[in-house]
Amino acid sequence: MPISRRDWLTTMGTGFGMTAFARLAGASTLAGAMATSANPLAPKAPHFKPRAKNVIFLFLNGGPSQVDTFDPKPMLDRYNGKPVPSGNLKTERKTGNLLKSPFEFKKYGESGIEISEIFPKLGSHIDDCCVVRSMYTDRPNHEPSLLLMNSGDKFPGRPSMGSWLTYGLGTENQNLPGFIVMCPGFPVIGPQLWASTFLPAVYQGTYIPNNEKTPDKLVEFIRNPELNQTEQRRQLDLLGKLNEIGLRRAGGDPELEASIQSAEIAFRMQTEAPEVFDIAKETEKVRARYGDTDFGRGCLMARRLVEKGVRMVQVYFGNSQPWDNHDDIMIHRRLAHDADPAIAALLEDLKAAGLLDQTLVIISGEFGRTPAVEVSGLVKVQNGRDHNSAGFSTVLAGGGVKRGYVHGATDDFGFKAVENPVHIHDLHATILYLMGFDHTKLTYRYSGRDFRLTDVAGNVVHEMVA
Numbered sequence: 001m002p003i004s005r006r007d008w009l010t011t012m013g014t015g016f017g018m019t020a021f022a023r024l025a026g027a028s029t030l031a032g033a034m035a036t037s038a039n040p041l042a043p044k045a046p047h048f049k050p051r052a053k054n055v056i057f058l059f060l061n062g063g064p065s066q067v068d069t070f071d072p073k074p075m076l077d078r079y080n081g082k083p084v085p086s087g088n089l090k091t092e093r094k095t096g097n098l099l100k101s102p103f104e105f106k107k108y109g110e111s112g113i114e115i116s117e118i119f120p121k122l123g124s125h126i127d128d129c130c131v132v133r134s135m136y137t138d139r140p141n142h143e144p145s146l147l148l149m150n151s152g153d154k155f156p157g158r159p160s161m162g163s164w165l166t167y168g169l170g171t172e173n174q175n176l177p178g179f180i181v182m183c184p185g186f187p188v189i190g191p192q193l194w195a196s197t198f199l200p201a202v203y204q205g206t207y208i209p210n211n212e213k214t215p216d217k218l219v220e221f222i223r224n225p226e227l228n229q230t231e232q233r234r235q236l237d238l239l240g241k242l243n244e245i246g247l248r249r250a251g252g253d254p255e256l257e258a259s260i261q262s263a264e265i266a267f268r269m270q271t272e273a274p275e276v277f278d279i280a281k282e283t284e285k286v287r288a289r290y291g292d293t294d295f296g297r298g299c300l301m302a303r304r305l306v307e308k309g310v311r312m313v314q315v316y317f318g319n320s321q322p323w324d325n326h327d328d329i330m331i332h333r334r335l336a337h338d339a340d341p342a343i344a345a346l347l348e349d350l351k352a353a354g355l356l357d358q359t360l361v362i363i364s365g366e367f368g369r370t371p372a373v374e375v376s377g378l379v380k381v382q383n384g385r386d387h388n389s390a391g392f393s394t395v396l397a398g399g400g401v402k403r404g405y406v407h408g409a410t411d412d413f414g415f416k417a418v419e420n421p422v423h424i425h426d427l428h429a430t431i432l433y434l435m436g437f438d439h440t441k442l443t444y445r446y447s448g449r450d451f452r453l454t455d456v457a458g459n460v461v462h463e464m465v466a
Helices: 005-016 018-024 074-078 142-151 161-169 190-194 229-250 254-276 284-290 294-307 331-352 424-434
Strands: 054-059 095-098 105-108 113-116 129-136 179-182 206-208 312-316 359-364 368-374 385-388 392-397 405-407 417-419 444-446 449-451
Touching: 054 161, 054 294, 054 331, 113 129, 129 417, 129 424, 142 190, 161 179, 161 312, 161 424, 179 190, 179 294, 254 294, 284 294, 284 331, 294 312, 294 331, 331 359, 359 424, 368 392
Parallel strands: 054 312, 054 359, 129 405, 179 206, 179 312
Antiparallel strands: 095 368, 105 113, 129 392, 359 392, 368 385, 444 449
C-alpha cells in the first residue's frame, strides 16, 4: 500500500532525533507558521545596541511573600495581630489581622539594602542587584498571573517571552535550542508557559526535567542506538532534498517545515547536549555551592548553558507551586534554604566569568502575598498568607540594570504598590529594552494583527537601567 510523502518523512524522521525533540518540547505540538529561512535560529541584530545578550529567569513559582523576603515592613511588627487600619483587604480568600514576618531583615552590602535573613547568601551579592518593590499584576490567582508573567497576557494563546527573544535574536549556539526550560515536573499550566503558539514552532521552549541527574535521563532519546551520525546526516540530507521537491510542487507547508527544522536541531544536539547537561564534570566543591537540589542543579545547568551561548534559560523552583504557602509562612525558610545558595552561586560564577554584565538574571514569582493572615476554611494552620496581585517584589541582577538600587515601594504594610508601580508589561518592556529592542516594534503578524509581548501597553522603566 503506497504511503504519502508526509507519512514517509515522519517515519524516516524518527530515526534521527524527532522522538527526542518531541520529548524535549514539553508535549507541545510542532505545528505553527514556520519561517522559510535556512536557519531561523541564526543570530540576529536587535534594534539598537543591547546591554544584555542572555536571560536567566529563576521562577519562584507559587508566589513568594514580599514582606518575608525583599520588602521589610516595620509597621507589621507594630500592628501584628491587629486589624488592617484601612479595613479588610480585597483578597481572593478570607484574611484576618495583620501578621508580622517571623524573619528578621538585615542590611547587606555597601548599598545597605534590607532583605530577609532567609536569603543571606543572596544578600552578599545585593550590590549587583536591582530590587523592584513595586511590582503588580492583574489577577490574584495562579493561572492568569503565570500566563501574564511568562507571555504578556492573562489568557492562553500568546507566545512566551523566551520565544519572543529567540524570534528576535536567534541564538549563538546552533547545537542547542535557543530557549530552554527546566522544572522537576511541571508548574501550574505547564508547557503553555514556554509555548511559541503562533510564532514559528522552532522558537518554543525546550523542556528539561531537572529532577533527573544523568544526561541520558535529562535528555531522553538523544542518542540513536542504531545509526551513527554519518548515517543520520545522510537521512537528513535526503529528507531535505525530498522536502525541496515537495515545496516546489505544493508550496509552503508550515507544519512540515517545523518538523524538519526540529529534526535538524535534535541531530545537532547529539554533539553538545550530553556534555553541557553533565554537571558531574564540575568539581564537587562547585556542585556543593549550588546545592544537591533540583533548583540547585537547574541553576548550575543554567550557568553552563549561558556559557555555551543559549539565549534564554528559565528555571522553575519546583513542581506545581511550592511557594504557595497559605497555611504556614514558615515554609518559606525551608524553600529559601534551597534557593538562596543556588542563586548566590549563580551570580558569583557569572560575575567571575565576566558574564554577569551580559546576562540578565530575573528572580520572581507570579505575584506576592498578603500582609494579613489567611483565615479561610481551606487552611489548617493559620500562619500563612493569601495571594496578592496588588504589590510584590522582583529582583534583577546583571544585564545592564542599575545595581545596589531599590525601585518603588508598597504601602506601610506591603499590600499595594504605591510608589513608582511597575506592571508586568512595564517589566517586559524593560527586559526587551535591555536586550536591544523597542518593545513596540518587536512584532509578529498573525490573524490580521501585529502582536507583541507587551500587547498594547508597557513602558520602559529607565530608572532601573544603568
